[in-house]
Amino acid sequence: MKxxxxxxxxxxMLTRCEWCGGGLPHAHAQAPAQxxxxxxxxxxxxxSESSPYGGPPAGFPPPSDASYSGYGQGGWxxxxxxxxxxxxxxxxxxxxxxxxxxxxxxxxGAIAVSMAVKGSGPRYANLxxxxxxxxxxxxxxx
Amino acid sequence: xxxxVDELEKQFQGKVAVKRINANLDETAGKFGIPGVPTYxxxxxxxxxxxxxxxxxPPALLAGFQNAQGK
Numbered sequence: 001m002k003x004x005x006x007x008x009x010x011x012x013m014l015t016r017c018e019w020c021g022g023g024l025p026h027a028h029a030q031a032p033a034q035x036x037x038x039x040x041x042x043x044x045x046x047x048s049e050s051s052p053y054g055g056p057p058a059g060f061p062p063p064s065d066a067s068y069s070g071y072g073q074g075g076w077x078x079x080x081x082x083x084x085x086x087x088x089x090x091x092x093x094x095x096x097x098x099x100x101x102x103x104x105x106x107x108x109g110a111i112a113v114s115m116a117v118k119g120s121g122p123r124y125a126n127l128x129x130x131x132x133x134x135x136x137x138x139x140x141x142x
Numbered sequence: 143x144x145x146x147v148d149e150l151e152k153q154f155q156g157k158v159a160v161k162r163i164n165a166n167l168d169e170t171a172g173k174f175g176i177p178g179v180p181t182y183x184x185x186x187x188x189x190x191x192x193x194x195x196x197x198x199x200p201p202a203l204l205a206g207f208q209n210a211q212g213k
Contacts, residue, residue, distance in 0.1 A: 125189035127170065129159035133192075133210035135203075136183040137147055138165045138176050 143180050143198045150207050157211040182206060186213040 001012050005022030016023055090096055128134050151160045165171040165179050174183055174194075182195040184206045192210060195202045 122191070123189040124173075124185060124191070127161060128185060128187060128189050129161050131187055132157065132159045133187055133213050134159045134161050134185045135147075135150075135207065135210065136170070136174070136185065137160055137162045138171055138174075138179050138181045138183070139144070139162060140164065140166050140179045 143200070143203075146200050146203065147182075150204065154207050154211060158207050184210045186210065 001010060001024070002008070003010050003017035003020060003022055003024060005017060006020040008017065008019040010017045010019060010024065014024060127136060147160060151158075163170050165176055165181075174181075174191075176183075177196060180198060182203055184192045184194065186192055192213065193206055195206050
């Protein structure tokens with residue numbers, strides 16, 4: 001079939017012209033599944049396949065993200081910025097669990113040391129008489 | 143309280159010792175934070191404080207002697 005944009009011969013199985021990238025009025029093109037993101041109406045100034053640069057393939061909605069710069073500035077999808085990879089959320093990162101584990105170990109260690117110190121207490125071995133338990137009797141002369 | 147302490151000392155002889163400390167002359171009272179006299183601080187054989195009895199309380203002092211023996 002001939003591309004309506006560049007008039008070049010291109011395959012019927014394609015939805016975009018293999019030469020100019022323009023959309024093809026294609027009978028075999030299947031519309032994507034209609035989801036919540038595909039129901040938005042086309043933006044102001046949207047042009048269909050009759051655009052010199054072609055529009056989105058038949059059945060495809062126009063891009064709705066901020067990188068959309070309008071048709072006629074390089075063609076469908078030609079000027080779109082690359083998609084930034086989305087990082088893992090904090091609760092999915094292994095480092096989060098490592099930090100949590102370290103914190104737990106530190107807290108448990110601090111509690112253990114605290115209990116050990118509290119349990120030991122001061123010792124007054126110099127006041128013990130004859131190695132026996134000793135009662136210190138504090139008195140005054142008056 | 144002095145006669146009672148003497149009696150307990152005889153009763154627990156060889157098991158629990160008694161050390162008399164003049165709170166006005168010995169700095170040990172300051173180390174223990176003695177609030178007043180009479181005060182009895184009961185130590186085990188390693189010198190660790192087990193308990194203390196503040197004031198003239200013969201039953202509590204007897205319980206302290208009994209608790210201290212063997213420790």
